[in-house]
Amino acid sequence: MKIFTKEQIYAGDTETAKKQNISSADLMERAGIQIFNWLHVRMQGAQVPIHVFCGIGNNGGDGLVVARHLITHGYNVHTYVVNCSTKRSKDFLVNYDRIKSVTKEWPTLLNCKEDFPAIDANDIIVDAVFGIGINRPVDAWVKGLFNHFRASKAYTLSIDIPSGLHTDQIPSDLESVVSAAHTLSFQTPKLVFFLPETAGFTVQWEVLNIGLDPEYLFNTQTEAELIGKNEVLPLYKPREKFSHKGTFGHAVIIGGSYGKMGAVTLASKAALVSGAGKVTGYIPKCGYTVLQTSVPEVMVITDKHEEYLISMTIDVEPSVVGIGVGMGTEKETVSAFTTFLETIKVPVVIDADAINCLSKSKKALKALPEFSVLTPHPKELERLIGTWSDDFDKLKKTKAFSKKHNVIVVIKGANTITVFQDKLFINATGNPGLATAGTGDVLTGIITGLISQGYEPLLATLFGVYLHGRAADLIIEDFGYQSLLASDVINGISEAYLDLFTQPESQTPEEDEEETKGKQKEK
Known part of the structure; x- marks a missing residue:
């Protein structure tokens, strides 16, 4: 809309x-x-x-x-x-x-x-x-x-x-x-x-x-559009009968450090559940058993270092890379991340500590590939674009950053706003249950998984943000806001996909009026 x-x-x-x-x-x-x-x-x-x-x-x-x-x-x-x-x-x-x-x-x-x-x-x-x-x-x-x-x-x-x-x-x-x-x-x-x-x-x-x-x-x-079910449904790519796992790409999730392997686990599983054909996790050695055990469908490559990443040398040919979840910002990690950006030839989804690495290194920022997707939370965004005087100033500075680097920036919040160049795309789904650790990692995984399947980065972002919020909306009645976990959101992704093709149940005229297109319900 x-x-x-x-x-x-x-x-x-x-x-x-x-x-x-x-x-x-x-x-x-x-x-x-x-x-x-x-x-x-x-x-x-x-x-x-x-x-x-x-x-x-x-x-x-x-x-x-x-x-x-x-x-x-x-x-x-x-x-x-x-x-x-x-x-x-x-x-x-x-x-x-x-x-x-x-x-x-x-x-x-x-x-x-x-x-x-x-x-x-x-x-x-x-x-x-x-x-x-x-x-x-x-x-x-x-x-x-x-x-x-x-x-x-x-x-x-x-x-x-x-x-x-x-x-x-x-x-x-x-x-x-x-x-x-x-x-x-x-x-x-x-x-x-x-x-x-x-x-x-x-x-x-x-x-x-x-x-x-x-x-x-x-x-x-x-300048702005509201993205709801009617807007994302045309984006959906149906699967052909004779397709196979290679048809839907190979997503690589780079991240993790000692004590923060949950982030990679969540992102990797979300990438698979959103539809990536194959997913490989690139992690420090300390996380090998964790990832192999928790998500057996994910392949694992380990870095040289035991507790954090120092090289990021990928010996596979990915379709897309999601990077930064739980990664840390050690000096060697920032250096390896910069080298990664200078050599990567496929789309990149950048989150969490990878965004903090960009803020720490002008060289890394200069190497930022075009059409990368950045998914910062408010504090990470502030480190990236500087402080803002109000919400309109925040949007202005984010648009300027997007135009300068030709990248997609996701401003996460109650109404997540995706910024590309001078355009604003406002998401219509989601609820306060998403205000819990790990849900951002899940979003990174979803967007990475969609790009892996052949969605263009901007469309993958809009679709991914919608699915992320809709998954939470569909399962919130079973958990309540306070008890929703990031892993629960992953379990709701399949419901969000099915919901794309579900017609609303027959209602009374009064109920139909209450759910008129464009209504924003209190969360």
Whole structure:
């Protein structure tokens, strides 16, 4: 799913109005009806007080449309205009006149803290104060209104984006942003829904299709995309009847050191389970018995040194190499790693201590092969690209690193983001159970195993990150977040593959609505 910028959404609105020969007010009516329908399906006429807070721009106009339809359908509605400026948008004024035609109780004008209405914890707040176009600091009294929302503990539904949240920068004052229980985002999710510093402003989000021009949506290229089942299914390579283990490549996993052989074990097994034809582990001598015993399907080559790697001389012809898991950063290891990078001719997946070796050695960094896949956790990423001021700065610096070295960088996290050149690919799967030792090693193994089978490095990365998260999602009910182990995730890979071709079970209309495409569930 494409994630459009606010400028692209504005352009889409204009193109849609032109092609469909409708006014911007008509498009606003369409969007507002979608919000109303969402509420109506869930409330079924319940007389819970609904407080609709409207700004004086287009987002406020959307709110007025919602309020009008709620009123005409007999709901207990209280409508307010947050009078934060003297400038009203044209479509706001159109809908202000329309709501006055259906009720004698005109919207209440809010000008200061003394005007704030009483809100009970069992009430519903519809937040339509600011939209994606906000370009100035929030007034102090409006910030007070948002704190009033929070203090009420009422269920808060934001229209398009939580008010006060920008689409392209981190807010300087966190209290100036509405804390939404749910956000209904028009046509596309917003990038800020996936960043650690801003994702918390909406517990859940869902995309509503407001009928923007399909041709515009299809042809417009976006910086960011959300990668879910619909996006990865076309990547899947079915197996031919007469294929054999040689068809699916030979993956080599290089790593391990005394006391850290579990990492190589996990990565090697994950590479096999994800489909590599053959897997060889290249490890220090101390790990020979460990790896041979724990994963008998994996072949083993040992380094000259007993406790860590000093040479990395591979006497096989691999299809791909995954390197770094549990490897350590001894001086001899860094030197051997640099030599390895200067001579390797096949795709490379670089993780953990191999990334730390890159950070320690400019010579190694200079030798980094193009199209390598790097999978750092946050601290490893910081060692690689330097510190960042906020999440947008982190993305900017990661893109710059990717472009400079022509490599793929996986920013691991709750919403793992794969960066290649100027593109961002945001993963839709995964849960907090993955926050445990070894799951990164499993991811390295999965990506390595996919490249071994002939997937291009970028596609293998997107597919691998998805499978990794989906495996955890499918098995989490059996383990719970706290008890999930990395080895459990490996056992879930087969389920994740099968799930690609599984249709959802028949549900009630209400359940179908809850699982609308694009919904982000709270993990």
